[in-house]
Amino acid sequence: MAGCAAMFVVAPMAGVWLPMAVSSHAWDIDFLFYVILGVTGFFFILTEALLVAFMYRYTGGDAGVGWAPSVLWSIFKPLANVFNSAHKVEMAWTVVPSLILLYVAFAQVDTWQDVKYKSRLDQDVLAKTKEMPLQIEVSARQFEWRMRYPSVATWKEWKKDPSREKSTRWIKNRQFDDVLDIPNELHVIKNRHVVVQLSTKDVIHSFNSAHMRIKQDALPGKIIPVWFKPIESNVIKAKDKDGNFIKDKDGYYIWQDGRGRDLETGQPLHPEYVWDIACAELCGWGHYRMVGKIFVHPDEEDFLAWLETAAARERAVGHQ
C-alpha cells in the first residue's frame, strides 16, 4: 500500500514521473496526465486492496460460514445497505465511470486543439501577437531526422512580412539553393513558436519529444505541421576556461546543449538539459537509434549567429 501511495502520490510531486517540461503547453498535458493518473490510481489501489482483503477474509472454510461481524464488514455495511440490488450496483458502476470519462473528454478538448491544430495557432496566437513563427522542415527517414532551415536572408525577409503564406512557401515550392540541410539537430529559439513541417521519405515515423510534450506521426505523402513553444533554453556557445569562445578544427564556433559540455569528456554539464527527439513508431531495425537533439537558443540573436555559422559551413568553397 505504501509503495502504491508512493508511486501515485509522492512520485508526481517529486517530479519522477515525467521529464522536465519545457514547452508552453506542457503544463496542460501534465495536468491531464496527473488527473488521469490520480483517478486510475485511486481505483487501482481501491480494487487491489479489496481483492487482497477479500482473499484473506474468505480463504478456506465453507462459503457462508464466518459471516460474523468484522472490521471489514463494518466498513462496507453502509455501502451494502445502499447497493442492495443488482440494479443499483450496475447503475453505480456505469454512471461513475461515465462521469469520469465525460470529465476527461471535456477537459482535454482545449488542450488537444491548441496542441494539434495549427490553424488555432495562426488565429489565436500569431494573429494577435504578430509574432513570426520559426518554420523548420523536418523530414524523417530510416534512420535519421533531416532538418531544413531557412537561410538568414529568408529569415530577414519574413521579418519584414510575417504572413503565413510567405513563411510556408519555401517549403512547398523551393526556388533557390538557400536552405540549410542539417541532420538530427533541431535548433529553435526560446519563447518563440516553432512550426515543424513534418514529412517522411519512406515509412511511418513519429516525431516525439518528451521534454516538449509533443508526439506526432509522420505519414508518407503528407506534410503535417507540428508546433510548440520552448520556454527554457539549453544551449550555450562553447567557451574555454578563460571565457574565450572556442572553435572546432574547421574554424567554426560551437554551440553545445546540456547548458555546456565538459571540454575533456564531452559529457553535458547538466544532463537534464539534453533534450532528445526520438522516433516513437517502430520503423525498422535501426529504430532504436533514430535520435535527434533539440537545441533551444536563448534568443534570436544567438540563433541567427548559429544559423550564419551553419550556413558558412554549408557554403564552404575551400579546404577545412
Place this chain on the structure above:
Amino acid sequence: LPLFAALAGCGGDGYAESLTYPLRTDPLILDAGGKEYQEPDRPGQLPLLNVKDMEDPRNPFFDFFKDPDSKSKYIDPARMPAEAQQELREALEDLFGTPAHPKVDGISADSREILQLQQQTLEEGSRLYRLHCVQCHGLTGDGRGPTAKWVNPHPRDYRKGLFKFQSVDQADDDKFFPPRKGAPPSDDKFRPPRRDDLIRTLQEGVEGTAMQSYNMVPEGDLNAIVSYVIHLSIRGQVEEETIKAMVPDPAKGEFSLDGFKSRGGMMGYLRGKRGAGGKVREVVDSWRDAQEDYRKIRVGPYKFKDPTDPSATKEDLKAFQESVQNGYDIFLGRGPVSGGCTQCHYDYGRKALFKFDSWGTMVRPRELPRGHFRGGRRPVDIYYRIQSGINGSGMLKQGGLLSPDQIWDVVNFVRALPYPAMRQHLQPPAE
C-alpha cells in the same frame, strides 16, 4: 539481475571470441563490361554472394556469365583448393586477427600512428561497427550484410580500398598548380580516402541512399569506427590481391601457389622478405600516402559571391551569371572546352542509364536537376567530385583538363540546375 541480463542476450555488444573472418566467396569481377541497362537490379539480386547467383536468368550478370569470353573477366574463389584456402585463412588471421581482436600486423609504427590502427582502437571500433554498421556492410566489410540485398544503392564494399567521396587528389593536377612538395611521382592507381573524408561521410550520411547520418555518435567513437573500416579495407585488399596472384590466367581459372615459391611462400608474399615490403606494407603505404597533405585536392580560389548572399551587388550577380553560363557551355561541350559530361549524364542525368561499377553493383550517373548530391552539397564537395572523379563509379576526373576556374563554373552551374527560379534569375540578359 546479471542472470536476467545474460538470458536476454545482453552479455556484451562485441563479437564472440571464437568468431573468425570468413574467406570471400563472391567472384572477383575483373571487368564487368560497359553494357548499359534501363533498370537497376531487382531487390535481392545484387551484390553477388557466389558464382551461382549469376546463373539466375533474371540476374543482370546472366548475359555476362553466359558469354564464353567472360571466363577471363572474373575469378571464382570457390575453385580455390582446400589447402590454399587453409593457408590463406591462416595467413590473414595471423595478420589481421579476428573480429573480436582485430589488428594489422607487420606495419611500421608511424603508419600505425597516422592511420590510428592501434589494437585498442581497433577493438573499440569493432565493437561499435557491430553495433552500427554490420547489418549492411557485413562482417568482413564486403557490403553484403543481411540488409544489403534489399537496399539500393547497395552498401559500400570496403574490400577494394575504393571509396567514392573523398578529398584525395586522383588527378595529380600539375598543369594549373605548382608541383607538389615532397610528393612521389604520380601513378595511375586509385588512391584511398583520408580519415577526415570517412568521418565526414559518417557524420553527414549519404543523401539519397540508406546510409544515414551518425552525427549523434560521439566523435571519438566515429574515429574508432573509421580505424576499423580502414582495417577491414586493408584486409580485403590484401585478400583480393593474394587471390589474384594465385590465378595467373583467369581464363583457365586454375589456382596455383607456384607464384609464391620465389617469394618465400604466401607469408613471404604478404609480409615481405628480407627487408623488401610485402603486400600488406604496400597496401598500408597507399593508405598512409593518402593522408599526406600533398595528396589533398588543391582547390582554386572561389571568386564569386553567392547570389542569395544579402551583401551581393549587381556586379557580383553578373559575375555569377557569367560563371553559370560558362559552366553550362562546358557541361554541354559547346564552348572552347568540354567536360564531356553529357556522355553519361544524358539530358542532365534525367535519361542516364545503369552500368556496372568496380564493385560489381549497378550505378547510375547522378540526375542533376534533382539536387541530391551524395558526396555532400557544399560547393567544395562538388568541386572535389569534378576534379578527382568518383572512384569506382566511372565518373572521370577533370583535374588537369579543366582549369580550377572552369571547374568552379561547372560547380556553379550544377548548383543552379535544380532550381528553376534560380536558373531564370541567373540567365544573362539577352543581347
